[in-house]
Amino acid sequence: MLIGLLLGCGGACASAPDRPDRAGTPPAPQAAAAPGAARPPWPAMPTPARGRLDAAVAANLACEGCHDEVAREWRASLHRSANTEPAYRRAFAIEPMPFCRGCHAPEAAPAEPEPEAVGALGVGCVTCHVTAASSADASAGVLAAPWTRPGPPPAAPHPVVRDARFAGAPACASCHEFSFPTARGRRPEDLMQSTLTEHRSSPAADRPCADCHMPAGAAGRRSHAFVGSRDPAFVRSAVTVSARRTSAAAVEITLAPANAGHAFPTGDLFRRLEISAEALGPDDMVLGQADRYLARHFVIRPGQIGRRLIGDDRVHAAPVTVALDVGPAGEGREIAWRVAYQRVAHPEGVDERDALVEGEITVASGRLAP
Numbered sequence: 169m170l171i172g173l174l175l176g177c178g179g180a181c182a183s184a185p186d187r188p189d190r191a192g193t194p195p196a197p198q199a200a201a202a203p204g205a206a207r208p209p210w211p212a213m214p215t216p217a218r219g220r221l222d223a224a225v226a227a228n229l230a231c232e233g234c235h236d237e238v239a240r241e242w243r244a245s246l247h248r249s250a251n252t253e254p255a256y257r258r259a260f261a262i263e264p265m266p267f268c269r270g271c272h273a274p275e276a277a278p279a280e281p282e283p284e285a286v287g288a289l290g291v292g293c294v295t296c297h298v299t300a301a302s303s304a305d306a307s308a309g310v311l312a313a314p315w316t317r318p319g320p321p322p323a324a325p326h327p328v329v330r331d332a333r334f335a336g337a338p339a340c341a342s343c344h345e346f347s348f349p350t351a352r353g354r355r356p357e358d359l360m361q362s363t364l365t366e367h368r369s370s371p372a373a374d375r376p377c378a379d380c381h382m383p384a385g386a387a388g389r390r391s392h393a394f395v396g397s398r399d400p401a402f403v404r405s406a407v408t409v410s411a412r413r414t415s416a417a418a419v420e421i422t423l424a425p426a427n428a429g430h431a432f433p434t435g436d437l438f439r440r441l442e443i444s445a446e447a448l449g450p451d452d453m454v455l456g457q458a459d460r461y462l463a464r465h466f467v468i469r470p471g472q473i474g475r476r477l478i479g480d481d482r483v484h485a486a487p488v489t490v491a492l493d494v495g496p497a498g499e500g501r502e503i504a505w506r507v508a509y510q511r512v513a514h515p516e517g518v519d520e521r522d523a524l525v526e527g528e529i530t531v532a533s534g535r536l537a538p
């Protein structure tokens with residue numbers, strides 16, 4: 169019971185080891201809270217805007233020094249480059265807001281330009297594992313998932329605080345779902361990213377984010393490469409795609425959710441699927457063409473701040489079928505079709521065809537005979 173209270177995970181603590189010495193102690197102010205007073209759950213899960221600056225950089229170097237393999241994976245991850253990645257730098261140059269810095273350079277003080285080393289740290293080991301406000305050092309207690317492998321966990325030279333929430337979506341929640349800076353609420357149209365809500369209503373709702381994004385390697389240790397939008401095989405695994413010709417000029421392309429743990433695409437606003445079809449003449453000359461984008465669609469309204477969501481036709485829990493008509497040129501000709509996942513730059517206007525594509529992965533493609 170005591171452990172349950174300390175770990176703040178109620179009944180979910182059943183899988184936590186009975187090692188009170190490794191559970192650490194809650195920070196003093198909360199321990200001293202009046203009986204019956206509502207206390208925030210302890211330990212805190214990772215959040216943006218930590219402001220621990222150089223202390224975080226130094227503490228992170230110490231983690232890296234002992235956890236060699238994990239550190240190597242993390243250094244090549246988008247968490248590490250969250251503040252330095254060129255796509256982010258370009259977008260931040262258009263909207264340089266403390267709001268952005270809070271998440272992309274979480275150890276910085278959001279209202280001030282980040283020192284270079286703090287920016288280069290990005291989302292660090294300390295950001296996720298040491299959530300004490302006052303210290304970034306491992307001695308403040310390192311968050312870990314409940315131990316589930318055979319035998320006791322190996323001894324660590326620092327306190328390890330095991331919490332069931334850290335093995336689930338709550339470990340990712342406060343950074344991977346959030347409202348526009350100008351929004352007042354958390355309605356679907358207020359959300360700039362909505363991966364957590366999408367996950368809850370997906371067929372994979374009962375699978376933790378780490379199941380897919382931190383797969384366990386040979387030694388049973390979870391990867392910190394945080395596989396995602398840059399990995400073609402992983403992106404392709406999100407859906408199964410089929411196509412059929414429904415008339416001389418028309419094709420139907422169906423995307424059914426497969427390994428997706430949320431909408432496809434999810435994450436940043438400017439991710440989309442381009443579905444296209446072309447009627448091919450001699451030497452594959454394009455004689456007729458049609459396309460459509462599956463995305464969250466936004467408009468910018470004159471005189472008003474922020475983007476307004478006007479539609480969401482991404483792949484959620486059910487299959488999505490797109491019908492495309494290439495026109496009379498399709499008659500008696502082959503039709504080539506393609507589904508492409510695209511990362512596009514912060515669009516200047518509203519015409520989706522004008523957007524600058526920064527990265528693209530072909531999810532599926534094929535040809536249909538006349």
Ligand code: HEC
Pocket residue numbers: 227228230231232233234235293294297298304305306310311312313315321322323324325326328
């Ligand atoms: C002096 C070396 C050292 C330092 C510094 C250090 N660790 Fe550890 N840590 C270990 C060892 C050894 C273990 C136990 C073996 C293992 O799990 O890798 C451990 C265990 C852990 C665990 C528990 C793994 C599990 O589930 O059993 C986590 C998480 C962790 N460390 C993260 C960190 C983070 C984050 C930092 C920096 C804030 C850090 N460590 C600093 C040596 C260190």
Ligand code: HEC
Pocket residue numbers: 231232235238239240242243247291292293294295296297312313334335336339378382388389390392
């Ligand atoms: C974005 C958040 C995040 C970052 C950044 C991060 N970790 Fe982790 N780490 C986790 C989560 C979540 C788990 C537990 C996953 C599970 O078992 O469900 C974990 C697990 C671990 C483990 C135990 C691995 C195992 O399976 O035995 C160690 C050790 C560890 N992290 C160390 C580090 C170190 C060192 C760094 C920096 C080089 C780091 N982590 C960066 C979130 C993070």
Ligand code: HEC
Pocket residue numbers: 214215216246247249250251253256271272274291295296339340341342343344377378381394395396397398435
């Ligand atoms: C402190 C905030 C924070 C936390 C906590 C956090 N993330 Fe992230 N994550 C980010 C940011 C910021 C990026 C964007 C990096 C960039 O600029 O590409 C990111 C990127 C990612 C990506 C790569 C996306 C892509 O486009 O490929 C994955 C996957 C990911 N996070 C998964 C997780 C998971 C799983 C957890 C929980 C275990 C987690 N994150 C916790 C802030 C966070």
Ligand code: HEC
Pocket residue numbers: 337340344363364367372375376377378379380381396397402403405406427428429430431432433434435436439
């Ligand atoms: C069943 C497996 C699965 C689960 C569970 C899962 N994901 Fe994913 N995730 C994927 C796949 C596959 C992709 C690549 C396709 C895409 O972009 O949606 C992906 C992509 C992402 C991306 C990059 C999106 C982009 O296009 O830039 C982020 C960020 C992300 N996931 C975060 C999360 C978070 C946070 C959770 C938990 C709330 C989670 N995922 C749960 C499979 C999963």
Ligand code: HEC
Pocket residue numbers: 216246253255256259260263265267268269270271272342343344345346397434435436439511
């Ligand atoms: C609460 C956290 C949070 C805030 C605030 C935030 N972001 Fe992000 N951002 C993320 C996460 C998480 C991802 C990863 C999702 C993905 O890759 O699709 C991301 C991804 C991105 C990407 C894609 C990066 C890449 O590597 O492809 C860009 C660009 C971006 N954000 C720009 C911004 C800008 C500009 C702001 C401020 C207006 C901002 N973000 C505010 C969490 C945040």
